[in-house]
Amino acid sequence: MIEILSETKCIGCNQCVSVCPTNVFDRVEDGIPKIARQSDCQTCFMCELYCPVDALYVAPDAEAAVHPVEEQLESQGLLGGYREKVGWGPGRQPVSRHEGMYQLALKTGL
Amino acid sequence: MSEARQWDGLDLEADVLVIGGGPAGAWAAITAARNGSSVVLADKGYCGSSGATAPSGTGVWYVQPDEEKRRAAKEGRYTLGGHLAENRWMDRVLDRTYEIMNRLEEYGYPFPLNENGTAYKRGLQGPEYMKLMRKLVLKAGVKILDHSPALELLADEHGVGGARGVRTQRGDSWTVRAGAVVIATGGCAFLSKALGCNVLTGDGYLFAAEAGASMSGMEFSNAYAISPTFSSVTKTAYYRYASFYYEDGTIVEGAGSTRGRSVIARNLLQGRQVYARLDQAPADLQPLLRIGQTNFFLPFDRLGINPFTDLFPVTLRLEGTVRGTGGIQIVDDTCATKVPGLYAAGDAATREFICGGFTGGGSHNAAWAMSSGSFAGEGASNYARGLGSRAATRELKGLSSSPLTSASADRPEKTAERIQAVRDEVVPYDRNLFRTEQGLTGSLNRLDSLWRELRQTPVERSAAGVKGREAAAMTATARWMYRSALARTETRGMHKRADYPELDSNQRYRLIAEGLDEIAVSRRQVEEALVR
Structure with a gap:
């Protein structure tokens, strides 16, 4: 579930507040949003994809909070890692276009 | 206080109201709007990220209009589905899906290209697809209400005429009076945290039943997906490359991703943890699998597990009617329910017409969402037009079964x-x-x-x-x-x-369930003889 909203990275665009399907975040007057209802998080990773500055981290554990440390995630390259793989963000090509998609289909029918 | 005063938030009128903004709802809204209707789409979460499709990758039942290919496609899952699909419906869904996928290319969906530079259209990446769908919905002139779950339908003696609910981020209510309503609220996965499914709680079934609609095929509602115990990612296709093990490293005989799911379940029931490893995936395929479903690998990468070489514990996560095939009964080609003015599409509607009682993967489900969405959007739009000026003067009442x-x-x-x-x-x-x-x-x-x-x-x-x-x-x-x-x-x-572990050839019929307090189940013949 959602674990990190980086106070140093967040630019307060409130995209996460808008796109979260289960309304986990709250807007904050004159500030950056907050994680208001962590236990409602369904671990779908959509907020991470829509965050333009890679300020969010959803831990893969869907059932319990695991309290990761931001600096550690940063050094492991995990912040924004999913958005990069999906190919969202300036200068990136969407993975949906990747020729590997077609190669995979040829080889496996998947 | 009068009933209207209690609902003092947003108050709108439209020809068509669509409840639910996943692929079925989005296609319903776009189709109705292009047909000349004014349309409001209300989503419980956010149209573009809500539901089972947005966070996933999915295959699509996209088959060239070639007689032999179409025949093979229709036969593919006919027996698995228990001979409950219908040829005519499979044809119309294949036709409509083919048309819509080709349109998606024109609208700019970034399909991969084959060696001739032609778009390869057998799949869709959810984030990309639903981001584009939101754009298309807005471009069609549809008014979107995000974070606006419905609480009840509105109706008079002539049928359904709108709905109302709350706007969770504003703390007020919404009311939309509409000539016709499309229910596209998805299936029900009972808050199991299957990927993207926690917004799918069967709301639309309840709304429809409160208006008098029936359900069909609700016995086909026990889909379970394989997922790592720690994870929400329920993409099952890649487990075809898995072997399953006990903790001591011995193999679980008979366990598998398709037929062998019951073996996994029986072990888990006995308290024996089952582990998986994708060790059947050839080395040259592994990088391609990573591209094919980025989200499948996300939990593993974050935990430092290599699923091709490491054992990881698995569970079966309930997907209910999201991957099951039961849903609201539809009574004609426009995806109308038996209640005037009420339509159903996507997982909210029964998918038996094309899948019978089983779906293996997402491709039929994605095809059904886009096709039934567009059928329902068209049907609802035409119905609303037929009402003409009478629509504005209706005395509507809320239908919630709870006060x-x-x-x-x-x-x-x-x-x-x-x-x-x-x-x-x-x-x-x-x-x-x-x-x-x-x-x-x-x-x-x-x-x-x-x-x-x-x-x-x-x-x-x-x-x-x-x-x-x-x-x-x-x-x-x-x-x-x-x-x-x-x-x-x-x-x-x-x-x-x-x-009753065997198929009984005398029970090749649909089961229709209706009622709220008392539920009656009746049989309905499958319209067609066995398809051969």
Whole structure:
């Protein structure tokens, strides 16, 4: 579930507040949003994809909070890692276009 | 206070209201708008990220209009589905899906290219697809209400004429009066945290039933997906490359991703953890698999697990009717329900016409969402036009089966307890996956008493109240499921009766469940003879 909203990275665009399907975040007057209802998080990773500055981290554990440390995630390259793989963000090509998609289909029918 | 005064938020009129903004709802809205209707789309979350499709990758039942290819496509899952699909419906869905996928290319969906530079259209990446769908919905002139769960439909003696609900981020209400309503709220996965599924709590089934609609095929509601125990990612396709092990490294005989899922379930029931490893995937395929489904690898990468070489514990996560095929009964080619003015599309509608009682992967489901969405959008739009000026003068009433109130009604912990009580009946494998008369009857007794309680429990018009309505919707859904499952004394499609383990050729019919307090289950013939 959602674990990190980086106070140093967040630019307060409130995209996460808008796109979260289960309304986990709250807007904050004159500030950056907050994680208001962590236990409602369904671990779908959509907020991470829509965050333009890679300020969010959803831990893969869907059932319990695991309290990761931001600096550690940063050094492991995990912040924004999913958005990069999906190919969202300036200068990136969407993975949906990747020729590997077609190669995979040829080889496996998947 | 008058009824209208209590709903003092946003008040809109439209020709068509679409409830739900996943692929089915988005296609319904676009199609109705292009047909000349004014359209409002209300989503419980956010149109573009909500639902089972947005966070996933999915195959699509995209088949060239070539007689031989189409025949093979239709036969592919016909037997798995228990001979309950219909040729004519499969044809119309294949045609419509083909057309829509080609349009998606024109609209700019970034398909991969084959060696000739032609778009390869057998799949869609959810984030990309649904981002584009939101853009297309807005471009078609549809008004989107995000974070606006519906609480009830509105109707008069002529049929359904709108809905109302709350805007969870603004703390007020919304009312939309509309000539026709399309229910595209998805299936019901009972808050199992299957990927993207926690917004799918069967709300639309309940709304439709409160208006008098019936359900069809609700016995086909026990889909379980393989997922790592720690993860929400329920993409099952890649487990075809998995071997399954016990903790000591010995192989689990007979376990597999398709037929062998029951073996995994039986072990988990006995308290024996099952582990998986994708060790059947050839080395040259592994990088391609990583591209094919980025989200599949996300949990592993974050935990430092290499799923090709490391064992990881797995579980079976309930996907209910999201991957199951039951849903609101539709009565004609426009995806109309039997209630005038009410239409259903996507997982909210029964998918039996193209899948029968089973779906293997997402490709039929994605095809059904886009096709049925566009059928329903067209149908609703034409119906609304037929009403003409009468639509504006209707005296509409709310249909909620639980009283809706303005005051704080019930403690949130009480709602959470009730939701847990429903989950206790539908999540366990020995109740829902392996069904018996005894087990179903016991569950139904408890669910019926829960329903009676919920029927009397006031629901506040607020975000907290939405959870109360979800509890009612899940309870009602479980009751239609188990009443239907009790009536089908055989094993067919995904419906498994441990006490009737064989298919009975005399039971090749649909089961229609109707009613809220008393549920009646009746048989309906499959329109076509066996397709050969």
